[in-house]
Amino acid sequence: MPKATLTALAWRQSWILWAFTYAFGLAAGYWFGAWAGLWAAFTAITVLQIVRAYAKLGRILNQLESRVINPRPEGLGVWGALEILIFKKNQEHRHRIARLVQMLRGYRLAAGAxxxxxxxxxxxxxxxxxxxxxxxxxxxxxxxxxxxxxxxxxxxxxxxxxxxxxxxxxxxxxxxxxxxxxxxxxxxxxxxxxxxxxxxxxSTKMRRLEQMRSDFVANVSHELRTPLTVIHGYLELIEQQENPELATIIQEMQKQSSRMNHLVEDLLNLSRLESESSLPEEPISTDSLMKTLLQEAAALSQGRHQVQAVGDFHGQLLGAPKEIHSAFSNLVSNAVRYTPTGGGIRLGFERNAAGGLDFFVSDTGFGIPADQIGRLTERFYRVSASRSRELGGTGLGLSICKHVLNLHQAELLIESTPGKGSTFRCRFPGARLA
Incomplete structure (x- = not known):
């Protein structure tokens, strides 16, 4: 039965019950004592109603305070409706708690498993x-x-x-x-x-598997160095014979041998970096490092690009000189390789908003699609495989750069727009400023 109907019925029952009670009591009092009896009957009935109301209220309070599940109440009037509503709310509350407890047990069992x-x-x-x-x-x-x-x-x-x-x-x-x-x-x-x-x-098993993989790559790369050196030496010896029929073949074989040698060296370098937990550190002059990088960029570009040094920082960076140079050199060489002739390349050092130091390399090259930026530091991942092989990349440069930066508590940030160019930023914390 809806609450409004139950409430209305309860009040109707209470008024009828009170009317009959007072009518019968007043009639009996008037019969026995005229006006004095009438007043005595009215007073007695009122007192009884008050006592009865307080008794009902006390019982309800005891039910609310007690944890005992009482049977469904049966009664008339407002007090009976109140007891029924409290009983229903109590039942709903118990059912809700039971469902929550059951859900909580299920969650804890799931978390435990x-x-x-x-x-x-x-x-x-x-x-x-x-x-x-x-x-x-x-x-x-x-x-x-x-x-x-x-x-x-x-x-x-x-x-x-x-x-x-x-x-x-x-x-x-x-x-x-x-x-x-x-x-x-x-x-x-x-x-x-x-x-x-x-x-x-x-992560113990994954770490061991990663170590096994790294050891395997390092061992295979190390074993390849000797035969590659022998092959490259014999190719140089054959080239000295000046045989016109074999000149083109020898030249292509030397090119591929040299490319394979670079790949082996990068693999060995990457394996070494993965096995390191820290590197020897010393202050590195950013001006000297920038001068070296500009010379390398000019030698690789051979006048095909506009290479420019920018940035307002002139100080020292605390790190491993050889590894830092290798990481920055990879970024500069990539910018030269993937920027068309006539394009521009900008590189430099600048302070960042967090109080650290950024080394950045910006180019006006082909650009990188946004969905591929997150995979650039994966080994051998190439945005364009044919273009990378044509330009001589090994696919390991950015992976080496990422590992070097990780060992210096730094991170590699990449921004790129297809058709407009890219910016590679090495962000070092303030503690790396010497």
Missing amino acids: MPEGALVVSRETGYLVWSNKTAKRMLGLSPGDEDSNLFRLFDAPIKDWFTAGDAEKPLLNVSSPAEAGAFLDLFLLPYTPQNSLLILRD
Whole structure:
């Protein structure tokens, strides 16, 4: 029955009940005592109604306070309707709680069955609020260690990363506190204003596979160096015979041999960088480095481009000179290779808004489609395979550049518009300014 109908019926029942009660009581009082009896009957009925109302109110309060499930009330009038409505609301509330508890149990079972570790961590203190079984196993926690502090579990300084709360920057290859030689990837997700959700993923197998792949590439590349050197030497010896019939063939073989040699050297360089966790550092003069890069660009361009040095920074960059030069040189050579004759190339150093230093290379070349920019640092990835092979690229330059920058806590930013050109920017933090 709708609430409005129930309420209207309850009031109608109450008025009728009160009318009959007062009519019968007043008639009986007048019969026994005229006006005095009438007044006594009215007073007695009113007092009884008040007592009855308070008794009903007390019973309702006891029902609201008690956790006991009472049977459905049966009554007439306003008090009966009130008890029925409270009973219905109580039942709906219990059913809602039961559904929420069931959903919560389902979520906790699902979280407990996840192959990744899941932790709810306080943003202010770093203490664990909740963790699933996988997280306990990964962190070496016992059932009574729920109040452990996240920052004290890891040897790595993860407090700054956790406090920053950047969900787009996971913390990769962190040593596991539970098992020597194991590594974890940490992902931070927004959860509540007070807590953060931390996902742990075991990256030990992937790290080992990556190491095996890197070792395999390094070993194969190293083994290729000797036969390539022998082939290149014999080609030079044959070239000295000055045989016109073989001149074109020898020239093409030397070109391909030289290209293969560059590829092997890049693979060895990349494998070496992947195995490094840090590099020897010293102050690097940006003016001297810029002079060297301009000379290399001019030699590679041979007057086909307008190469210009810009930027207002003249100081020192703290890093590994050989690797920094290699990374910047790759960007400059790419700009020269992929810019048509008559195009312009600009390079220089400038301070960025974060207080760090940017090295940038801008060109007016072919440009790169937006959907391919994210893949440029992949090994052997080429926007145009035919154009890259024609221009002599190995497909490893940007990958080497990315690894060098990672070892210097820097990042590679790429902006490009097809048909207009590209800008490659190496962004170093302020701590790299010597």
